[in-house]
Structure formats: structure tokens, C-alpha cells
Amino acid sequence: MKKRTFLATTLGAAALAPLAHAGGNARGPRTPALLTVTGNIGKPNRGPLDPVLDQMMAKQKIKFDKACVFDFAALAAMPAVSIKPTIEYDNKVHTLSGPLLADVLKAAGVTGDAGKLAMQAVDGYAPTISLADARKYRFIVATHMDGQTMALGGLGPLWGVYDADRFPEMAAKPVGERFALCPWALYHIDVAA
Secondary structure (H helix, E strand, O other): OOHHHHHHHHHHHHHHHHHHHOOOOOOOOOOOOOEEEEEOOOOOOEOOOOOOOOHHHHHOOOOOOOEEEEOHHHHHHOOEEEEOOEOOOOOOEOOEEEEEHHHHHHHOOOOOOOOEEEEEEOOOOOOEEEHHHHHHOOOEEEOEEOOEEOOEOOOEOOEEEOOHHHOHHHHOOOHHHOOOOOOEOEEEEEEEO
């Protein structure tokens, strides 16, 4: 077996092991989870946090008994929305696309408008927004920027973001102050009642 084939097979199997061990089932993803939604959800597809296999979550003090996980394919299969905000990193307009956050939450079994969302990035940054505001501002889980997938180590692979330019109260702020509720490298959302 060639070295690259061996590595791809081995790494692929290792990436899938946490899903099988964590209680993933036929409804759960077949490839590594990119987004884990916990808390007040009605459609879990994996079991509780495993402190050994879910190292980053455990170190960031995340706890849950059940979760709904999404891989890239599951997010890409949802209807995509495109927005064109001026982003703070280069002060230019970019096209961001991905499913509405409300649709992702609906797929996880989140109902109603009451509640709060803590959206957590891989670096631990976790802004909290009301579910009503996430819907009002039409937050998306961006998977693409300017037609390209976003890499981990950049702004991706997922970015919880909205089009601040479309809302007068946000557009009036300096561009560097418009995105405090928008974690890039988003990987976990906790839904509180």
C-alpha cells in the first residue's frame, strides 16, 4: 500500500472514531463533525461529551448529555443564503454564503424564539446572542467566502455572521465594532432556554 493511501485511510478512520464512540447513529454524519449544537435541542444524533475524545470541548468546560452534530455535507445540503457585508479584516465587501443559522437550529430541533445562543469558536471566544436576534439579523453559518470554502486557520471552516451593512443601527458603527457577535472558526453552539 502506498504511503499516501495508508495515511489517508488511517487518518480518515481516526477522524470517524469519535463519532462512533460518542453515540453517533444513522442520522449523524459519516465524516468529521464541524458543528456541534447542544442544550435545548429536540433532535440529537450523538450522545454525551466524552472528556477523552472531545478534548477541546472538555478543556473549554463544555458539558452536554446529547448533541446534534453537522458535518460539511449536512450544512452544504441546506439551502444556502448569500450576504455581502463589509468585513472588519480588510474593510472590503465579501460574499459569504451558507445556511441560515435558524435553519441549522431547526434541524437540531430548536423551537420557538425565546432563548439564548452561545456560539463558540475554536479559540474559546463565545459571544451570546438571543435566538430572536439571530433570526432578526438573519445570521448564517458561512461555509464559503467569495465562492471558496474557508480554511481552519483563517476565518473558517464555519463563521457565524450576518450582513451588518443591511441594518442601520449596525452600519452606523465603525466596521471594527460590527462583528463582536460573529465568531469565526465556529464549532459549537449551546442553546439555553
